[in-house]
Amino acid sequence: MLTPIAYGLAIVLDVFILFIGARFLLAPHAAAAGYGVPARKDGDPAYLSIKGLRDLTYGVLGLALLAFAGARAEAWFMLVVALAPLGDTLIVLRNGGTRVVAFGIHFATAVIVLISAALLFAV
Numbered sequence: 001m002l003t004p005i006a007y008g009l010a011i012v013l014d015v016f017i018l019f020i021g022a023r024f025l026l027a028p029h030a031a032a033a034g035y036g037v038p039a040r041k042d043g044d045p046a047y048l049s050i051k052g053l054r055d056l057t058y059g060v061l062g063l064a065l066l067a068f069a070g071a072r073a074e075a076w077f078m079l080v081v082a083l084a085p086l087g088d089t090l091i092v093l094r095n096g097g098t099r100v101v102a103f104g105i106h107f108a109t110a111v112i113v114l115i116s117a118a119l120l121f122a123v
Helices: 002-026 028-035 045-068 071-081 083-094 099-122
Strands: none
Touching: 002 028, 002 045, 002 071, 002 099, 028 045, 045 071, 071 083, 071 099, 083 099
């Protein structure tokens, strides 16, 4: 019973970060607003693209690890990659974003990613 939940949550998280990466590449200003720190209309295109590429890479790597290396490798990946939403929490707070977005989106994501890691380690 635990295995389908662990794998399912990992797949959902990996696909979700793929979506976020694609959104930053295709609609960067809307994605930045959703992130919690809107980008200037006439600037920041390189940084928005970097964020999109980073997130796409995380999603592809997560899916590849799950498919080719197994649950334990994915668990370690999730444990390490939880640093990104924890850092995003601080970035939003330090750059004028709201506490609701910082904790309700980014910190909550970090907690869910850590839960995913724990479930995968338990498989």
